[in-house]
Amino acid sequence: MRDQVRILEVKKTILEDNDADAAVLKEHLKEEGTFYINVMSSPGAGKTSTLLKVTGILQEDLKVGVMEADIDSDVDAVTMEEHGIPSVQLHTCGMCHLDADMSRQGLRLIGSQNFDVIFLENVGNLVCPAEFDTGAHMNLVILSVPEGDDKPLKYPLMFEKADAVVINKIDAAPAFDFSLDRVQKHIHARHAGIPIFPVSARTGEGIEALAEFIFREYISYEGGCGK
Amino acid sequence: MRDQVRILEVKKTILEDNDADAAVLKEHLKEEGTFYINVMSSPGAGKTSTLLKVTGILQEDLKVGVMEADIDSDVDAVTMEEHGIPSVQLHTCGMCHLDADMSRQGLRLIGSQNFDVIFLENVGNLVCPAEFDTGAHMNLVILSVPEGDDKPLKYPLMFEKADAVVINKIDAAPAFDFSLDRVQKHIHARHAGIPIFPVSARTGEGIEALAEFIFREYISYEGGCGK
Numbered sequence: 216m217r218d219q220v221r222i223l224e225v226k227k228t229i230l231e232d233n234d235a236d237a238a239v240l241k242e243h244l245k246e247e248g249t250f251y252i253n254v255m256s257s258p259g260a261g262k263t264s265t266l267l268k269v270t271g272i273l274q275e276d277l278k279v280g281v282m283e284a285d286i287d288s289d290v291d292a293v294t295m296e297e298h299g300i301p302s303v304q305l306h307t308c309g310m311c312h313l314d315a316d317m318s319r320q321g322l323r324l325i326g327s328q329n330f331d332v333i334f335l336e337n338v339g340n341l342v343c344p345a346e347f348d349t350g351a352h353m354n355l356v357i358l359s360v361p362e363g364d365d366k367p368l369k370y371p372l373m374f375e376k377a378d379a380v381v382i383n384k385i386d387a388a389p390a391f392d393f394s395l396d397r398v399q400k401h402i403h404a405r406h407a408g409i410p411i412f413p414v415s416a417r418t419g420e421g422i423e424a425l426a427e428f429i430f431r432e433y434i435s436y437e438g439g440c441g442k
Numbered sequence: 443m444r445d446q447v448r449i450l451e452v453k454k455t456i457l458e459d460n461d462a463d464a465a466v467l468k469e470h471l472k473e474e475g476t477f478y479i480n481v482m483s484s485p486g487a488g489k490t491s492t493l494l495k496v497t498g499i500l501q502e503d504l505k506v507g508v509m510e511a512d513i514d515s516d517v518d519a520v521t522m523e524e525h526g527i528p529s530v531q532l533h534t535c536g537m538c539h540l541d542a543d544m545s546r547q548g549l550r551l552i553g554s555q556n557f558d559v560i561f562l563e564n565v566g567n568l569v570c571p572a573e574f575d576t577g578a579h580m581n582l583v584i585l586s587v588p589e590g591d592d593k594p595l596k597y598p599l600m601f602e603k604a605d606a607v608v609i610n611k612i613d614a615a616p617a618f619d620f621s622l623d624r625v626q627k628h629i630h631a632r633h634a635g636i637p638i639f640p641v642s643a644r645t646g647e648g649i650e651a652l653a654e655f656i657f658r659e660y661i662s663y664e665g666g667c668g669k
Binding site: 257258285286290309310311339341343346359361363365370384386390391 | 486512515536538567586592614
């Protein structure tokens with residue numbers, strides 16, 4: 216059947232390269248001692264709720280801030296502030312991703328030098344954010360159970376760029392035809408060996424392990440301890 | 443709390459306008475008598491499974507074809523062909539949306555003149571596809587229950603551009619904090635009065651009503667009957 220499907224390769228337009236800019240930002244943050252984590256997912260995969268739980272744990276030892284990127288609304292930054300997590304809202308005004316320059320503007324606004332760890336909640340989108348280096352030291356991708364275990368096949372670049380993958384909403388697994396084995400196989404086919412964290416931001420399952428992983432990565436980045 | 447959130451307006455880059463091109467394509471399809479429907483959603487909201495069910499019903503009276511757009515894989519076109527639905531796969535090679543020219547190339551490949559209705563399954567993305575007119579006569583947006591009922595607030599353009607919204611996976615509603623009333627209110631705040639179809643592509647609930655709606659829109663577009 217596969218041989219019979221006709222395929223058209225639509226020509227890719229050239230995307231501006233912001234890699235050099237991202238490298239400068241990364242270095243600047245290193246000098247500040249700020250560990251910068253870019254969180255990406257589809258809309259509704261649970262970026263905000265996962266970050267709320269994880270920052271709650273990390274805040275015990277580290278100064279943590281969150282930059283919420285959204286096309287228009289400010290509901291996520293409001294949620295963060297309500298939970299006592301320092302936050303700024305970045306409006307992309309219709310744009311589907313953040314690049315290094317946009318993230319630099321956000322980091323200035325929040326005052327990155329005052330934090331050990333800054334999370335960027337990128338625009339909900341499994342495509343475009345993968346193409347633009349934000350200058351982050353770690354790319355965290357969240358995939359949720361209801362989206363289906365075939366998504367690493369369909370959004371390959373996102374999983375190639377990821378440094379770790381969170382599988383969220385595992386409490387809802389019984390309602391969906393989702394196999395953890397299958398998704399792990401698909402993720403590792405795209406990016407061999409990267410860590411995968413099954414969690415439920417709703418019940419809290421798996422969150423502790425994810426927070427520990429981020430803490431260890433911060434320590435290893437920093438070669439020391441918090442500010 | 444809302445007053446305390448700092449907001450940064452990141453400057454929007456200029457997107458190429460392909461509206462004129464889309465208008466020409468739309469007119470060309472009208473001359474052919476082909477009704478062209480652009481289906482958009484987040485990754486994993488259920489575009490393919492909803493289309494499988496809906497085309498199964500529409501095929502009883504109409505010649506229906508499906509163009510599957512994907513960044514890389516061909517799993518969806520294979521699925522369609524396996525179910526006896528004429529289909530082509532469009533590879534966007536990393537691009538996050540289709541524009542009018544890309545959809546024209548796909549329509550040539552599938553041979554749009556031989557069909558009454560052509561569905562385009564756009565790239566799974568709630569942001570970029572809303573900005574590019576594909577030349578379609580109807581924009582159908584699918585939102586799924588697990589994504590959350592706040593999504594019309596966060597992806598406003600997609601719901602403004604929609605001519606109808608499908609709420610999929612309603613069979614999973616008990617497992618999620620999702621209110622049909624709330625989502626309808628949010629959708630209608632973005633786009634007053636547009637039709638909303640709660641369905642489950644898995645159980646088939648609501649699919650008949652959606653197919654009837656599309657059939658009526660086709661008849662009204664055509665001012666007549668099938669080829």
